Each structure stands twice: as structure tokens, then as C-alpha cells.
Amino acid sequence: MRHRSLGSIALAGALALAALGGAPAASALAAAPAAAPVATAVVAPSTGARHHVEVFGEDGSIGRADAPAASPYLAGRPALAPAAGDGEVTSLLRSGEPAGKVDVVVIGDGYTAAEQEKFRTDAAAKWQELSAVEPYAAYRGLFNVWAVATVSAESGITGDPDRSTVRNTALGSYFWCEDIERLLCVDTDAVGTYAARAPQADLVLVVANTAKYGGAGYNVASPLGYDGIATVAGGNPRAGQIAVHETGHSLGKLADEYFYEGEDVYPAELGEPDESNISMSTADRLARDHAKWYRWLGLTSPDGGVVGSYEGGGYYPKGLYRPTENSIMRSLGRAFNLPGREAMIAGFYRHAVPLTSPTPAGTPLTRADRLTVDLPVAGTVLTWSVDGRELPQLRGRTVVNLATVPLPGPPGRVHTLTATATDPTPAVLDPTLRPHLTATLSWPTTR
Template sequence: MPPGNPGRLAPSLAALVLLSAAVLPAVLEVASPAPFDAIGSSGPVPDRAVPPHTTAVRADLRAVGTAPTVDIRRTGAPANRITLVLLGDGYTEDQQELFRRQADLAWHALMDIEPFRSYQGFFNIRRVEVVSPVSGIAETENHSRKPNTPLGMHFWCEGTARLLCADESATARYAGEGEGPQYLIALANSTEYGGAGGTGVTTLAGGSPDAGRIIQHEIGHTVGDLGDEYDSAPDDSDYPNLAAVNAEEMSRTHVKWWHWLGAQSPDGGGTVGAYRSTNGVYRPTADSVMRTLGGTYNLPSREAIIEQLYRRVSPMDPPVPAAGAVSGRPRLQVRPVALAGPRQLRVDWRVDGVPVEPQTPDRTWLDTDTLALAPGRSVNVSATVRDTTDWVRDEAFRDQRMTKTVTWTLKG
């Protein structure tokens, strides 16, 4: 979704990059202003196309845009999952194993941070093994040289040293069209420090020692539509984790993260409030991964990410049998999208509006043979799948997007 109101094009940052990795924990640096987008190649905002960052690389090299594709993790049908598509640039045929290792480290790092850890079942992971005729990409010391790499990745994008960009149209061609939403993640064969997020392609240097922490930050822009919380970021409050008003005004007017004020921060470092950065914009907590690499997402950011996931993924895969009229006494089954950990989506069953208890501990199926139906009488059996996480406090959104009910009609 675009920042601010849906359908409104708001100028902000195309991608937000990082200062030298020599300072740990690293603080983030800002790129030059450009359209900020939070969708992948098949996202739901067709009126906000982001142009490719570069078209200087030889067009004929990328004209076909095909490469071996491997599904390395599949949690469900792509139509109801978000597919993370990992592509490499500057990896020769002999370096494909290096790309595979670096790609695995990247997506594992992403799934190590909440809320992605708990909601990893919402993602399929695919790897596209793009073979480059040359090793490496255009780095800082040779940024005037443009190697003939398939994705055209290079540092010094838009005049910013650590901003790592790719030809988005070429990357999309290699990724291909998916059955459902996709986010494209391009890894450069480089050990240099940098990356980008929030546009059609999230980028990082696959060989950087900080690659895992970089993707945790950059994907916050891309998936959660989050803004940067560090002091040197632009004074743009048009993101769910940034505000132009203090806590008192939030509480009085019920704007931004007012419903989180006073909650304990996930990192144990204080409570959610309104912390003023030197650029004049307020952030929810003293620190977070959107401010300092290696941190955690604060509660308003977690909620924003989860809500974006549910804008793309239904809490339930198609039931068995399909909803509607059914004959006989079938076993009715729902298929909630699985969470990682002990908490799962809640399932409640009703017969003509009256709650009934299913036969299994996970509550995912109901044996209709146990229902006493009078001959010739029809009943409606419904199952409701609901995400009850306390990481979301927007109950209207929970009712609209995080809850789904299916109904079957049985005749006695």
C-alpha cells in the first residue's frame, strides 16, 4: 500500500541506506528523495509504478530474462502466500553455490526477527539462479564502470555511495509472474556495505558481514511501508511508525499509534511513547531496527507489518469440501494458515449459530455424523478462523482482514 491514504502518490524515499559497517550497531543514512513504494513486482498498487533505477546495462544481455528457478520453501499455494523471490547479480556460473549460501543466510535472517518469525508460514521462498558473464558489480571505488551484469546492480545509485540499486524491469523479468503477491530481493555479489528497500526490488550486498541485519531493516520499508526512525531521515511523518504530533496529541485525537501508548517495548528498553528525533519527527520507541541495525521492530511497526501481510494473505486456505451445499455427512475441514510457535489461529464452529465443539485439539475439522439432524431439515455449519494476536490492536482491521468465516449447508 502507498504511504498515507491509499491511491495518493506521496514523495518520500526510494530506498534508505546504511552508514559504514565499521560502527556497530550501525545507524542508517538517507538517500535522495524519490517515490517510495512498498510492493513487489505483482503488488496491488498499479497506479504507482516505480521506474527502473538504471537502464545503462546492455539491454540484449537481459532481453530473455530466464534463469533456473528453485522453490526452496513452500508453505502453501502461491495464490494465498507471499513469495519472496531471491535473485543474484554478478555471480558467475562457478559462483552459483556462493549465491545459494548467501541467499539462504538472507532469508533465514529475515525469519529470525519478529513478526516474520511467527508469520513465516505466510511466505513461500523461491531462488532464481541468474548467471552473470562477469563476477561482481559496480562498487564504490569503480562506480563509474558498469559491468555487464544481468540485473545491472550498482552502488552510488542516485549519487549516494551506499545506495545499492538494480534494474527493476530486468529483475522483474527474471523473477517472472507469480500466482500471488511477490517481493523481489536482489543480492549483489559484493562484500561492500549497503542496500535499499521500499521500491520494487529490495537490495543488499550478499557478501557483506551485515547482510542479515540489512535485510531486516530494508524489508521493513518494503513489506511494512515503514519509514526510517533515525535522526538524519527526512522530516516525513507519512508512515505508520512516524508522527508529526506528540503523545498527548495522539491520545487526544486517536491518531497514529495512540492505542499503543504506554505498552512495554519488545526489547524491554522502555514503553511506547512519542520520541522526538532531531529532524522533528516522532518515533514510537527510543530505538528499533528502523533506527539501528540489529534492533527489533517496535509494536506499532509489528502491527503495520502484520496488517500488510493480511492485506495479501487470507487467514484461511480453501476449505474441504468447498463452502456451500454439501450432501451426506462429510467431515468438514478448514485450513488456517499455520503460525510458527504454540499460538495458532483460532477456529470456532457453529451450527445454525449455536457454538459446537469439534473433535480435534486443533479444532480444524468437524465430523457431521455427530450432529443430530432431523430428516429433511437443513442446517448451516460455519467455521470462523481468527488471528487473536495481541500484536494488533486495531480491532476493526482484525474483524475485516484477520477473520474469515465459511459456511456449509447440510440437509438432514
């Protein structure tokens, strides 16, 4: 990709964030005035891996930088200290078996042994902020939330309240990362060590013990399965929005809809982007080609306005279009737009299933058994069939007494009892996504 050099973006971000005060999201980076250098800059190691990260301004604007994978405040100290309670996993929300759910792992940093209750309170508050946003709110039943405790030697994190404050913490979290005050970086390897303690990690959120606004979104692929890390200030209620935006990338596979005023025209030779929410095509062309978000064109979007093609997106002010004027993929505090919401729901169902049962599929059943299934999402349509023939009288029943199920043929014959659940949500229009919204479970049942 032919982007502006990351170094200059980081610097522009630093300047813009130092000057925040209601600058419009799109022009925040370009409009940055010069800022005086600060003597006590955090000096990251000059070698070692770096990650692309996103920077979130207090006014909702979003920019990019790149940051070291390692924290300069964690050098030489192992993750998972021998302190009592360190690495302990608590379930904040358990909807079902991890294999069939989206597993959110919330890891604390800067909480001492005496502050573990505060950590769990902050972690629960972050989940509340995230899950208050649609489509999370309607799909809470697809999620497990795990809190992984870290025990830090000191309370609070580096860079709070000021640049000269250094604190010894389990994950080495720090403000002023890459000279950007609100960029809250962390040691990503240490995060991975703690995330591995949870039964499964599809989404990772680091909650730092600070009320100072800030966070970061890391684009980082882990062998554990997550492909992003969001860091947020645990005591700052607006910081939860950072996690919402970040999950647009990790769960929804969505592109950024913001852009830099000073950036060039999107180079056509790069071709059509893979993401579902940016395109080289205008609305007319999307409609003609049946491409990207064409099914949503002309409909009123939850983030305001009508779905169409708005020029600017994917960091370029020209040559790429986005579906709406200002969704959360452009500015924090906004709703997902209709195509974004569709992508998020599809993303939830890549990790979670619309039908589960305490009786594993394939378990042999007899007429003496009573079978229970769970539908985690309200409105899910449930049907039952025997040997492929639907039993209309059982439609919607989540508890089935096998004695009442008509099983044809002689005693001893084995039939296949099948439950099929489908989420009929009108928020997903793309037929290629619909198979994710359906699940079946079958059990051999002896008459």
C-alpha cells in the same frame, strides 16, 4: 513534500558513507566531512526515470538518495538471456496457495551458470535473516519464498572489490551508485521482468553475489503488486537487516523514524502524516485524541525503552514525533517497536489469511467426507458452526469427520458448515485492524 533537494541528500549520503565509523544514525548525514572526488564515477544516464532509494551505512545509519531506474551496466542487453536455467523458479518455502500467502521473491544477480546452487544458498540465508526478526519469526507460516534464478555472464557485481571493477550481470547491479559506495543499485525494469516469473510477488529482494556490505531500498510500485525492492549483498550477513527495514515500508506502510539534523522544522501546513508511526502530536495529545499509537503509550517496547513521543522522525528533527527512541525504522539491527510490530502483522494479513483448506470453500460436502483446515499461525483460535450455531465440541479441531457433525432436520437437507479462525495476538490492539486477523470458510453440507 518540502524536503531538502534530493541531489544534496545524495551527495551528503555519499560523503557520510565514505566517512562511516560509528557516527550516530541521526547525524550521519549532517556531520559529513568533505571527501575527495573520485575520478571513475559511475555516470548514470542523464534522462530516464529515477526512484527514491534508501542508503544503508555499515553502522546501521540510514539515509536517502535518488537513483536511476536503469542500470548503466545493462544498456542494450535484454533481461532474460537465453542461458539455460535463466528465469527458473524454485520454491524455498511453500506454505500454501500464493493467493493466501505473502509471496517473497528472491532474485539473484552476478551468479554464473555454475553458481546457481550458491545463489539458492544465499537466497535461503537472506530469508533466514529476515524471518529471524519478529514479527516474522512468529508468522513464518504466512509466507511463501520463491527463488528466481538469473544466469550472469560473469561472477560478482560491478563495484566489488573496487570502483574500477565492471561485471556483466543479468540485472546490472552496481555499488557506487550515485557516488555512494554502499548504495547497491539495480536495473528495476530487469528486476520486474524476473519477478514476473514467480507465481506472485508481494515482496521483492535482489540478492547480489558479493560479500561486500551494501544494499538499497527502492520505493517503486509494480503492476505485479509489490511496492518496493530491496537489494542486499548475498554474502554479507548484516545486509539482511536492509531487507527488514525495507519491508517496514512495503508491508507495514511505516514511515522512517530517522531525521537529518540540518533539516528544518516540519511544516505544519503539510498536516498530519498518513503513516501510523509518526505524528505531529506529543504523547499527551495522542492520548487525549485517541490517535496513532496511543494504545501503546507507557508500555515497554521490544526495541528498548517505553513507548511515548520522541521528537524527530520522518526526516525532520523538529515538529514530528516517533514512538520510541531507536527502532529499526531509524537504525538497522534494531527491533520493530510495538506500533511497528502491530503494523507489520496487519501488513502480513493484507496479503495472507489465517485459515486455509485443501477443500475449496463452497465445495459441496456430504456426511461421508472428512474436512481438513490449516492454521498457519500458532495460537490461532478455530471455531466451527452449522447454520450459524457454534459447535463447541469441535473447537480447535483441524480435521473434522462430517459423520460426527450434528446436522438437524430431514435427510437431504443442505446446511452451511463454517470454520472461523482468529489470530488473538496481543500484538495488535487497533480494532480497525482486527478484521484482517479473522477468516471464515463455508461449505454446503448435505445431511
